[in-house]
Amino acid sequence: MLDRYWIGDVTRVSPEAPVPVVDVLDIKECAGGAGNVAANIASLGPRCELLSFIGDDAAGRRLSELLASAGVDRHLHIDAKGRTTEKLRIVSRNQQLLRADFESRPTADLLAQSVADYRDISRCVNSIVISDYGKGGLAHIEEMIQIAKDRKIPVIVDPKGVDYSRYQGATLVTPNRNEFELATGVGTGDPAFIDTAHELVRSAELSALLVTRGEEGMTLFLSTGEVLHQDAAAREVFDVSGAGDTVVAIIAVGVAAGLTWTECIKWATLGASAVVSRFGTSVVRKSDLNLTVAGDRER
Secondary structure, three states: OOEEEEEEEEEOOOOOOOOOEEEEEEEEEEEOOHHHHHHHHOOOOOEEEEEEEEOHHHHHHHHHHHHHHHOEEEEEEOOOOOOEEEEEEEEEOOOEEEEEEEOOOOHHHHHHHHHHHHHHHHHHOEEEEEEOOOOOOOOOOOHHHHHHOOOOOOOEEEOOOOHHHHHHHOOOOOOOOOHHHHHHHHOOOOHHHHHHHHHHHHHHHOOEEEOHHHOOEEEEEOOOOOEEEOOOOOOOOOOOOOOOHHHHHHHHHHHHHHOHHHHHHHHHHHHHHHHOOOOOOOOHHHHHOOHHHHHHHHH
């Protein structure tokens, strides 16, 4: 996705309709969605291969440029019949006034080709992130997870929707608290939360489930029955855009580097707290983790 921000001041109401008029003073563009995950990974030092879809349009070309600048190796299928997914946000005084989305779904031929490319690319990686945004790009996700399992490559899924059977056999699935409640009908404050999370791990045959809970931190449920909790780092929240992308990116780097689950969720908490303290879709920096040792191990 291409994230665009039109940033300006509101000093009057339109005479044409009762809506604010924004005097646009600045335009910001950055990679969103899976592109943001990839940019976060590359920012920490490891090589990152991104497989996704764009349209044959200016937005797709701009997105490719942004990803190249971020150090991401791109495998972008161009959909001549579709368009690049864009999210345009109009912002004034750090408040989002309006968001406009532009998107289309990739064709069946492109989806089939993406799986063939995935087979080739995944031969030489240490971990895999599958970012599910419900945009139609993961019609073959079950096959993709099985390929990773057969090759003993950890696969981390950022989920969407209510059907977690699609993620069967994944190493880790990372719903936020709203996504968890949508999928199970149980909130993180419900007495049945822990039992429900364990049942989801069992039914989807996951190695682990990480529920990110905002200011309540994050809780990891392992297939062994163990539960690990990490409190949130105290920071002023400025913009939550992309926090989940940062979490899965840091954990993917940590898993690839052989860190423990405890270390992974600790670094993920530090990274997520840093990006939400900055405006717009932001990537984690090595300095955000505040420990040189972690950066050395990740390389």
